[in-house]
Amino acid sequence: MPAPSSAVSSAAFAPPPPAARPGQPLAAVDTPALLLDLDAFERNLDRMQAAAEASGVRLRPHAKAHKCPDVARAQLARGAVGICCQKASEALPFLQAGIGDILVSNQLASPAKAAWLAQWARHARIAVCVDDAAQVDALSAAADAAGSTLGVLVEIDIGQGRCGVADADAALRLIERIAPHAGLDFLGLQAYHGGLQHLRGCAQRRAQALAAAERAGRVVAALERAGVRCATVTGGGTGSVEFDLESGVYTEVQPGSYAFMDRDYADNERGEALRFEHALFVATAVMSTAAGTHAVVDAGLKSLALDSGLPAVWPPGGALRYLQANDEHGLVGAEGGAPLPPLGSVLRLVPGHCDPTFNLHDEIVGWRGDTVECVWPVAARGLAR
Amino acid sequence: MPAPSSAVSSAAFAPPPPAARPGQPLAAVDTPALLLDLDAFERNLDRMQAAAEASGVRLRPHAKAHKCPDVARAQLARGAVGICCQKASEALPFLQAGIGDILVSNQLASPAKAAWLAQWARHARIAVCVDDAAQVDALSAAADAAGSTLGVLVEIDIGQGRCGVADADAALRLIERIAPHAGLDFLGLQAYHGGLQHLRGCAQRRAQALAAAERAGRVVAALERAGVRCATVTGGGTGSVEFDLESGVYTEVQPGSYAFMDRDYADNERGEALRFEHALFVATAVMSTAAGTHAVVDAGLKSLALDSGLPAVWPPGGALRYLQANDEHGLVGAEGGAPLPPLGSVLRLVPGHCDPTFNLHDEIVGWRGDTVECVWPVAARGLAR
Numbered sequence: 001m002p003a004p005s006s007a008v009s010s011a012a013f014a015p016p017p018p019a020a021r022p023g024q025p026l027a028a029v030d031t032p033a034l035l036l037d038l039d040a041f042e043r044n045l046d047r048m049q050a051a052a053e054a055s056g057v058r059l060r061p062h063a064k065a066h067k068c069p070d071v072a073r074a075q076l077a078r079g080a081v082g083i084c085c086q087k088a089s090e091a092l093p094f095l096q097a098g099i100g101d102i103l104v105s106n107q108l109a110s111p112a113k114a115a116w117l118a119q120w121a122r123h124a125r126i127a128v129c130v131d132d133a134a135q136v137d138a139l140s141a142a143a144d145a146a147g148s149t150l151g152v153l154v155e156i157d158i159g160q161g162r163c164g165v166a167d168a169d170a171a172l173r174l175i176e177r178i179a180p181h182a183g184l185d186f187l188g189l190q191a192y193h194g195g196l197q198h199l200r201g202c203a204q205r206r207a208q209a210l211a212a213a214e215r216a217g218r219v220v221a222a223l224e225r226a227g228v229r230c231a232t233v234t235g236g237g238t239g240s241v242e243f244d245l246e247s248g249v250y251t252e253v254q255p256g257s258y259a260f261m262d263r264d265y266a267d268n269e270r271g272e273a274l275r276f277e278h279a280l281f282v283a284t285a286v287m288s289t290a291a292g293t294h295a296v297v298d299a300g301l302k303s304l305a306l307d308s309g310l311p312a313v314w315p316p317g318g319a320l321r322y323l324q325a326n327d328e329h330g331l332v333g334a335e336g337g338a339p340l341p342p343l344g345s346v347l348r349l350v351p352g353h354c355d356p357t358f359n360l361h362d363e364i365v366g367w368r369g370d371t372v373e374c375v376w377p378v379a380a381r382g383l384a385r
Numbered sequence: 386m387p388a389p390s391s392a393v394s395s396a397a398f399a400p401p402p403p404a405a406r407p408g409q410p411l412a413a414v415d416t417p418a419l420l421l422d423l424d425a426f427e428r429n430l431d432r433m434q435a436a437a438e439a440s441g442v443r444l445r446p447h448a449k450a451h452k453c454p455d456v457a458r459a460q461l462a463r464g465a466v467g468i469c470c471q472k473a474s475e476a477l478p479f480l481q482a483g484i485g486d487i488l489v490s491n492q493l494a495s496p497a498k499a500a501w502l503a504q505w506a507r508h509a510r511i512a513v514c515v516d517d518a519a520q521v522d523a524l525s526a527a528a529d530a531a532g533s534t535l536g537v538l539v540e541i542d543i544g545q546g547r548c549g550v551a552d553a554d555a556a557l558r559l560i561e562r563i564a565p566h567a568g569l570d571f572l573g574l575q576a577y578h579g580g581l582q583h584l585r586g587c588a589q590r591r592a593q594a595l596a597a598a599e600r601a602g603r604v605v606a607a608l609e610r611a612g613v614r615c616a617t618v619t620g621g622g623t624g625s626v627e628f629d630l631e632s633g634v635y636t637e638v639q640p641g642s643y644a645f646m647d648r649d650y651a652d653n654e655r656g657e658a659l660r661f662e663h664a665l666f667v668a669t670a671v672m673s674t675a676a677g678t679h680a681v682v683d684a685g686l687k688s689l690a691l692d693s694g695l696p697a698v699w700p701p702g703g704a705l706r707y708l709q710a711n712d713e714h715g716l717v718g719a720e721g722g723a724p725l726p727p728l729g730s731v732l733r734l735v736p737g738h739c740d741p742t743f744n745l746h747d748e749i750v751g752w753r754g755d756t757v758e759c760v761w762p763v764a765a766r767g768l769a770r
Contacts, residue, residue, distance in 0.1 A: 092400060161678075290549055
């Protein structure tokens, strides 16, 4: 082995070929890789869009789920009115990709971030949430400085217990604070309950979703009595969306995971109305079988978010189980004495939670049939400011 | 609010200023941000290097922990003999940064990856682990094709129960498989037990670390009786390293987290010999206090890895607790009726697990005193192939 030369230029070290190229066989994709079944994905988009339209509710899918402008474009092409982002910096790649209507469905953590949004709002329709008068003042100062207008939604807490004001009185005080500012446009209410999205039983989830929507509806009615009309009431997620549409309270819904589904959302019992398919997978290769008792695959917790539990081996019904994740390794076992997968073979996993799994990957490999059709950058990955 | 124009060029949307610039006050760093206390970091590096040298054992820090060539350079400048990586693709930014001695302390998941390493091995000293004859053959074919030499270590399982062959007989069969290949250079054994790194009690961890090292030592001795000398026995981690150095079995140790420390490693009871300091933090700002019962901060599980539990609020001994993480939010409570942090204030958190937390961030903000000194790219972030 030659001694390393200190004079070697970095050009001597060529990057490996890309994990996938359009036109390649799906089986040739390098691992670990984030795979998107385009047929299933598009059926999910169509189903959600049709359900929103049938209810007369606007669809504004949440881009925090995927962080990918190409995904957002496919949603807008079907009739989505815009997208949500969760952080100010996350909006940038979507704006740069030509998506001109973005709601940052969250409070900003600093006045500096208000200045970014106000600057961008010269060329796009941008809205953001508030639950404190100081946030209103920072947004107003930023909009005045940029000579732009920011849409503002008052977030109300409908049971999540995270952000948002508690009641109509507190909302009204904020709306009165927004009103005199020329650069701020009061749009209505943000009302989201994340906790109920994952209640397993369909009836229980429906009851709690409708109760949360009713709580929002009571604030809307109280504000109306005070002479304030909420043109927009926005919220909802994949776990509650069929009930949010049914509630008559929301004018706009914000589901994100529906386009992909993950193991955790699939564990929800769902009604017949709005079923989504698994479209998102992580491809992983068996890298060690020396132990004999299990196979080791090359996707661990740096390739799969584990906050909602372990991934499932796809397709369901087989004997293989993803048993344990280390940083770069996954242990796979076989139930009932079934054979373990051989060295070099590739498994497809359904991630436990799609949102933070996207945030671990730089690209999405979209396929149809047995062929790679596209490789989409996860352009907002890591944009957490 | 103007209707968005479809003809707006993406140049209209300027990126926000960087989160930090060298020379800025530390307090001006935007959030969330990964912060490195350079004084504490350098003391950790010095302590580990001195301990390795005092034991006559080489230090090869694991770069999977930080994925940052600037960190590796600081380790090499103090006498580290090279670095470890855990994936083939992860090695590339370190090679490009001039680091010429890299052990991929893992099996490769495909023959294609062997070709990358063999190509790079024309200009650097590269070694990799095997636990199967098929891996040996793939490495040999790749080295022959590239006209280079790859170092090879046989991984043995010393109790981790993940990768690695079970005993000296199995190791010997692989070594015999390696021997005839001109492009392969048998270096010795990889022997790592991840599970024992986090045993809390010092005495218990010492006993198990020494037992694991002894298991490796028995394989070394058996191979010696068979006429095979292991020039290198490499392994160990931050939780076991003081005992690995004491064992007399390892010629080389691979700790990674010692440079930074995290909440999980700090929960280990440690001896006096080798204490490391918290050098790594996530800065996060309070973005909502509307609930009154808690503050909401802007760092959730997309900014903090949670696989080893929640982060701790720094410094210790205060009343604030990070209670719960959502994707982009953290809930912070105050014990004993203490005041909650005000809107816009910035907290410093000690991540639960440093390795996957680095993998969520694109840069490390290094500071000294009250001033940002450097912003280092996490160049191997996301390189999982």
